[in-house]
Amino acid sequence: MRIIPIASGKGGVGKSLVAANLAVAFAQAGQRVVLADLDLGASNLHLVIGCQAPKAGIGTFLNDTKTDFSKIIIDTDIPNLRFIPGDGEIPGSANVKLMQRKALVRRLLSLDADILILDLGAGTHQFILDFFLLSGQGIVVSAPTVTATLNAYVFLKNTVFRLMYTVFTKGTKALEYLESMRRDSTGLQKLYIPRMLQEISKIDPESYAKFRETMDRFHPRLIMNMIEDPKDADVAMKIRRSCEEYLDLKIEHLGIMYRDNMQDVALSSRLPIVLYKPQSVLSQAIFRIADKILQSDDEDFSISERDIDESFQEATIEAETDFNNKMEYVEELLHSGVLTQGDLVETVKTQQFEIVKLKKENNFLKSKLTKAISQGFKV
Known part of the structure; x- marks a missing residue:
């Protein structure tokens, strides 16, 4: 089963839009898809895919982990797509205990599906980071605004640190060093990860080798949403450069998505945009991203510098092409009288x-x- 966690550094960048519409696109491609709403405390994904307000969800299971998990899985009206609601009543992921988290992971990983999409909450809580790390190819959604790109970088930074705490076991010199850096308040420049890794490779070569092996299998993917102009797509390069320079992390670009007011109309109609207006520029971008994911090898996590370069170059071309298509679409609406x-x-x-x-x-x-x-x- 391919696991696709979808996260964002901040809210309001269209993370749930991406999760819901990708799920529909995969289902239309013949994949057996399960879409899970893990944005606990702010669960509203059912509105995006047109489901009725759920009577039970993940919150129900977390309150009683002996609950039959299959009872909270909903068959949607969309062929091949099942949905696991979250729970807007429970106060959020910060209150999920470790044992509850482990029980939820076991149930999710045992699902009979081709693709499992996890719509995670915004931010960097440990619950969110741990579920994002269930896959080495999770998706980070950002917008071209300064705060959105900064928070996307901060999310990835926290993910790398969470990965360190996962790999560096208790009693190792690597963990002791990491803890000393965390307690040291003399300056965040000491949290320059490549420099830290150089020190760890000297004091604890074994832990360093384990972490290096784990990092080599961790290549998050970026989607730049809500762009207005082709130049907005260039912001993705800033995230890439920061990740490579300060985090020693390689990210891949899955593509761009233009802001489309039609999405609001689709939401009010309780339909994903790919069903409401499949020929729209936004829908076509989602289908394109879905195709890239399906064509990629889920088990081969290796990625070359050339692959990364090509993914960013392709996104730049897509931004230009979609902008032209968007302008043509506006002209058609004006001439037809719809707009x-x-x-x-x-x-x-x-x-x-x-x-x-x-x-x-x-x-x-x-x-x-x-x-x-x-x-x-x-x-």
């Missing part, structure tokens, strides 16, 4: 308002960064 000039004006006004907000946000972050640098803080 009036008034609608177009309102859309432009909305985008201008969002740009102003982003500029303010960017200026605020720049001022914080300048202040931090002036105080001798190194990012």
Whole structure:
């Protein structure tokens, strides 16, 4: 069974949109798919795929791990797609105990399916990181805003540190060193991972070798969502460079997705966008990403620098192509009368308002960064 955890550093970047629509795309391709809502405390994935409010879900199981797990799995109206609801009533993943987590992992891994998609909560709680690490090829969804890209990087950084704590066992010099770095508050520059790994390779070669082997099988994938312009796709390169330079981590680019107001219409209609408007630019991007995943080898985690380069180059080309298709689509709507000039004006006004907000946000972050640098803080 192929496991696809989908996470994000912050909320509001379309993570659940990606999870739900990829699940439908896989199901339409003939795969037996299970979609699980693990965004505990904020579970609303059932709305995206058009299911009724669930009476029981993962929260039910966590409250009583002896519950028959099959009872909370729902057959959807979409062929080949089953759904496991979360629970919006329980206070979130922070309250899930270790034994509950292990019991949930066992049930999920024993499912009879071709693909298991895990829609994880936003953020870097240990529960989220552990489920993301169930696969070496988890997906991180980001948007091109400064906060979204920064949080995507922070999520991956925390994932690498969580991987260290998983590999470095109690009593090893590697774990002792890691703990000393965590307790040391003299500066975050000491958490420069490549430098840390060099030190660990000297003091604990065995632990270092185990971690290196694990890292060689860990290659997260990136989806850049909600882009407005082809230039927005370039932001992905910043995440890549930061991961390689500061985390010693290679990431692959799965592709880009343009912001589409039609998604809001699809959501209000309780239908995934790939069913509501399969020919839309957004839907075609999702189908394209689904094809890339299906064509990749789930068991071969090796990836070359050339493969990574090609994935980023391909995403850049897709951004240009989709933008042209999007413009053609708008022209068709204008000529057909479905989209009036008034609608177009309102859309432009909305985008201008969002740009102003982003500029303010960017200026605020720049001022914080300048202040931090002036105080001798190194990012």
